[in-house]
Amino acid sequence: MADPAEHAADLPPCPSASEGGLLPAELRAWMVLLAATGAIEQRLGPVLKDELGVSHDEFLVLCLLADRSEGGLRMTRIAELLGRPKTRLTYQIACLQHAGLVTRRSVCGDKRGVEVALTDKGRRMFTEASSTLTDTVTSGLAQIRPEEREVMCGMLPEEAGGEKG
Template identity: 70%
Template sequence: MADPDERPADQPECPSAQGAGLLPAELRAWMLMLASTGAVEQRLRTVVKERLDVSHDEFLVLCLLAEQPAGLRMSRIAELLGRPKTRLTYQIACLQHAGLVTRKSVCGDKRGVEVALTEKARRLLAESSAVLAETVREALDRFIGPAQCEAMRALLPDLAAETHAE
C-alpha cells in the first residue's frame, strides 16, 4: 500500500480538506467525501471492467445485491442508488444477459420484480474482492491527506481494523 504521507507532485491535497474558507465544517466534510468518492470511482471503473466485465453502475447493483442473499426489489435498488427505474431496468437486463443476476416477479404484486445474484456473480465478486478493496485503499491514499484518510477509514470498519493492525 502507498505511504499515506506521500503525495505525487502533480496531485495536491483536495482544497476542501484544508479547512479554510467560507464553508462550515459539515459542508467541507461533504465536499471532501464527494471528491474522494469520485477519485475512488474513477480508479474502480477500470478494475471493475477488467475483473467483472461490467460497467461501474452495474457493479454498484452487484454490490447492493451482494449484501442481500434473498435479493432486492428493483424499486428499492433504484431508490438506494438514486437512479431512474428505466435506467435500472436496462442495467438489470445487461446483468441478467451476462448471467450475473436473476429476476422474478414478487408474489402478490404483479408489478413488483425482485433481483438476486447468481452463483456466478457471487464467485466473481469473491475472486475480485481483494483487488477491488486494494483499489479503494490506493485511491483514498493518493487523493486525501493522512488525517482525512484516517477519518475516512474510521467510517469503514474493515479499513479501520487494518489501520490499527499496521
C-alpha cells in the same frame, strides 16, 4: 492511458480541505468526501471492466446483492439505496442479466414488483474479483491525506466517531 493512481501523490490537496472559504464545515467535509470517492471510482473503473466486465453503477448493484446472504432485492429498493432513477436501473439490470450475473423475477402477490438476485455465476465472479477490488479501494483510501481525513471525520456525529464540534 496513464494510470490515475500513479500520480495521486503528486496532486495538490483538495481545496475544500482547507478552511477560509465560504463553505461551512459540513459542506467542506462533504466536498472532501466526494473528491475522495470520485478518485476511488476512477481507480476502480478499469479494474471493474477487466475483472467483472461491468460499469461502476452495475458494480454497485452487484455489491448490494452480494451483501445479502440469500434472496434478492426489489428493484424499487435498489433504486432507493443507490439514489438512481428506476428507468436507469432497469437498463443496468438488463445488462447484468444479459451477462448472466443476475436474475429477475416477479414478486409473488405483486404483479408490478420485480426482485433481482445474483446468479451462481455472478456470485462466483464477485467472489473471485473481491480481493482485487478490495486492494484497489484500499489503495485509493490510502491516498486520502490526513487533513482530508480529519475534515471527513469532523462531519460524523460524535456517536459515530466524529470529533466534538
